[in-house]
Amino acid sequence: MSIFPDSVGRFFHRTASPPYFYALADRFIPWLTGILLILLAAGLVDGLYLAPTDYQQGESYRIMFIHVPAAWMSLFIYVLLAVMGGIALVWRMKLAEVMLVASAPIGAGFTFIALVTGSLWGKPMWGTWWVWDARLTFELILLFQYLGIISLYNAIEDKRSAARAVAILALVGVVNVPIIHYSVEWWSTLHQGPTVTKMDKPSIHISMLIPLLLMAVAFKVYYLIAALQNAKLELLKRESSSQWVKNLLEKSA
Amino acid sequence: MSLEIFLEMGGYGFYVWTAYGVTFLVLLINIVWPIVQRKNLLRQLLIRQKREQK
Amino acid sequence: MLAFRRRAEMANPIFFFVLIVTMFPLAIGAQPHLLQSMAPGVIWVSALLATLLSLDGLFRSDFDDGSIEQMLLSPQPLSVLVLGKIIAHWLVTGLPLILIAPLLALFLGLPEQARGTLWLTLILATPLLSLIGAIGVALTVGLRRGGMILSLLVLPLYVPVLIFASSAVDRAAGGLPVSAQLNILLAMLLAGLVLIPLPTSLALKMSIN
Numbered sequence: 001m002s003i004f005p006d007s008v009g010r011f012f013h014r015t016a017s018p019p020y021f022y023a024l025a026d027r028f029i030p031w032l033t034g035i036l037l038i039l040l041a042a043g044l045v046d047g048l049y050l051a052p053t054d055y056q057q058g059e060s061y062r063i064m065f066i067h068v069p070a071a072w073m074s075l076f077i078y079v080l081l082a083v084m085g086g087i088a089l090v091w092r093m094k095l096a097e098v099m100l101v102a103s104a105p106i107g108a109g110f111t112f113i114a115l116v117t118g119s120l121w122g123k124p125m126w127g128t129w130w131v132w133d134a135r136l137t138f139e140l141i142l143l144f145q146y147l148g149i150i151s152l153y154n155a156i157e158d159k160r161s162a163a164r165a166v167a168i169l170a171l172v173g174v175v176n177v178p179i180i181h182y183s184v185e186w187w188s189t190l191h192q193g194p195t196v197t198k199m200d201k202p203s204i205h206i207s208m209l210i211p212l213l214l215m216a217v218a219f220k221v222y223y224l225i226a227a228l229q230n231a232k233l234e235l236l237k238r239e240s241s242s243q244w245v246k247n248l249l250e251k252s253a
Numbered sequence: 254m255s256l257e258i259f260l261e262m263g264g265y266g267f268y269v270w271t272a273y274g275v276t277f278l279v280l281l282i283n284i285v286w287p288i289v290q291r292k293n294l295l296r297q298l299l300i301r302q303k304r305e306q307k
Numbered sequence: 308m309l310a311f312r313r314r315a316e317m318a319n320p321i322f323f324f325v326l327i328v329t330m331f332p333l334a335i336g337a338q339p340h341l342l343q344s345m346a347p348g349v350i351w352v353s354a355l356l357a358t359l360l361s362l363d364g365l366f367r368s369d370f371d372d373g374s375i376e377q378m379l380l381s382p383q384p385l386s387v388l389v390l391g392k393i394i395a396h397w398l399v400t401g402l403p404l405i406l407i408a409p410l411l412a413l414f415l416g417l418p419e420q421a422r423g424t425l426w427l428t429l430i431l432a433t434p435l436l437s438l439i440g441a442i443g444v445a446l447t448v449g450l451r452r453g454g455m456i457l458s459l460l461v462l463p464l465y466v467p468v469l470i471f472a473s474s475a476v477d478r479a480a481g482g483l484p485v486s487a488q489l490n491i492l493l494a495m496l497l498a499g500l501v502l503i504p505l506p507t508s509l510a511l512k513m514s515i516n
Contacts, residue, residue: 048273049259059263063272070276089509109283117272124265141463148460155450164513165446168506169460172442175502176464179495183467190474222280229287236294249299 016095018235019244025228032228036221043214051211060124064208067117069216070110071135073223074142075177077107081149082174085167097163098238100170101153102230106223108146114139134188141180145173159238320361320400321407327353328411339416346415347425347476353411354404354429355436355465359458361400362440365392366511370448375515386504389511393441393504394434401433417480424479424489428472431492438499439464445510468495 014020047065054061081100088096118136119129130136149166156162204212239245262269331349332342342349369375369392378388408429412422443461447453475488 053263058265060265060268062262062269066273066276106283109279113276113279116275120268120272120275124268141466144459144463148456148463151456151459152446155447155453155456158516161513161516165510168442168510168513169446172464172506176467179467180463183470187470187474222284226280226284226287229284229291233287233291233294236291236298240294240298245298246302249295249302252295252299 016093018094018098018239018242019248021095022232022235022244022248025232029225029228032221032225036218036225039214039218039221043211043218046214047211051208052205054208057125060121061208063117063121065211065215067114067121068212069219070117071114071139072216073219074107074111074114074139074146076220077103077110077223078142078145078170078177079174081107081170085170088163088167089171094238097160097167098231098234099227100167101163101234102227103223104146104149104153104166105230106226108143108150110219110223111139111143111146115143132188134185137184137188138181141184142177145176149173320357321403323360324353324357324404324407325411327356328414332414343416343418343480346412346417347421347473347480349415350408350411350417350425351428351469351473351476354433355462355469357404358400358433358436358440359461361396362437362444362457362461363454364400365396365437365441365444366448367444370514375511379512379515385508385511389441389445389507390500390504393437393507396441397434397437401429401437404433405429417476420482421476421480424485425476427489428475428492431489431496432468432472435468435492435496435499436465438496438503439468441507442503442510445507445514447514448511449514468492471495 015024043065047062051062051065053059081103084096084100084103087093088100115136118133118139122131122133122136123129149169152169153159153162153166156165236245260266260270328349331345335341335345366375369378378385381388405426408425409422411417412425417425440457440461443457443464444453446460447457450456471488471491475485475492478485478488
């Protein structure tokens with residue numbers, strides 16, 4: 001910890017204290033919500049209206065503007081879970097535990113979205129609601145990994161132990177993620193032949209790239225907001241008998 | 254571009270709008286649910302605190 | 308050593324393994340061609356399920372009678388003791404599966420040329436299944452009905468093993484080379500031996516508190 005200047009250390013120490021973080025979250029959320037709405041509006045108008053029609057897939061390709069960012073988020077959040085899990089285990093940081101628990105359902109939500117939108121995108125293209133395409137199969141297994149984390153946390157009564165258990169699980173799970181990715185991709189070429197999945201556009205035109213990136217950033221901002229909301233709830237639950245919560249209640253009464 | 258043509262999405266209207274709809278719904282739930290739960294919790298804690306103060 | 312005394316624990320995975328494999332011809336019909344093409348996958352899924360069922364015996368009895376606390380107090384590092392328990396578990400549950408495999412290959416009409424690969428994949432991968440399962444058990448051993456959650460935690464981790472093992476047997480049945488798949492399984496086994504005992508001991512410590 002000595003490689004960081006004092007001020008950084010103090011910032012982390014303060015932020016890691018639950019009441020400070022709770023207040024900080026309260027201050028940030030309105031701003032983040034404003035940014036989110038602007039990004040969403042821009043991304044949706046661009047993706048649904050301004051971006052040109054794809055000559056191969058017609059208008060159905062527009063699902064890509066939510067499917068791809070959702071898939072990115074599902075992966076991004078899982079990696080975050082592992083990082084927060086590592087921090088929680090090594091430094092026993094309460095806040096890392098809380099953010100870990102807060103982020104899991106959001107990641108699961110994005111994974112679910114990726115699956116549903118993938119299926120809806122594929123139906124007009126492939127004719128069936130489900131194919132064992134490498135990406136969809138990967139997202140399905142990732143969803144199970146998320147559900148495992150959520151179930152394990154809910155099943156263990158002592159929430160500090162539960163958070164540590166889930167931290168271990170996230171770390172183990174994140175090691176599995178690239179292994180699953182490569183093995184499933186290899187597996188899908190075995191059984192389906194080299195069909196290029198229409199979900200990956202080999203080179204994307206800039207008029208389609210911009211809405212995609214807009215939505216990707218919008219989703220990231222959304223994640224922050226949702227994670228902070230979950231974290232506030234989790235902090236309250238954990239610390240309900242502490243002094244700062246009592247003060248909070250006094251003020252609101 | 255008329256509203257009808259926009260909603261139709263070149264014949265793929267059902268797929269596109271269901272996809273966007275489901276997405277919107279899931280994201281909405283994931284934000285609203287913790288907010289509602291937190292408000293309930295605060296209310297319960299407040300009631301308990303008032304009872305203890307008597 | 309204690310594990311061998313509980314003969315029932317040894318027999319159950321074998322019975323389960325054979326029973327599940329038997330279910331398939333009953334369910335999908337006994338056409339030799341169909342059974343043969345599904346044989347590698349069926350045998351491997353059944354092996355997975357049998358192992359999953361047997362995992363309960365890994366740490367639960369130690370948890371119940373307080374042996375885990377004893378293990379914590381012992382001068383030897385917990386990781387070493389954990390690895391020992393996992394190896395013991397494999398001897399009692401994985402090894403019997405390997406021995407009964409030729410019978411199942413017969414039931415499903417697996418071609419002769421794939422038998423050797425079947426053995427090899429089972430030898431390489433069943434210890435890996437015990438290792439990976441151990442983490443799941445360590446995380447859930449304190450739970451009252453941890454069985455369902457255990458499956459949820461462990462099966463996604465089993466997927467790569469399943470893919471490589473069953474495809475190796477499948478390719479061998481078709482006369483194709485399988486060295487790549489076997490090497491991958493070997494690498495996973497070695498990595499597992501080194502990497503898995505530590506998080507498992509961490510999880511056990513957490514479960515006791």
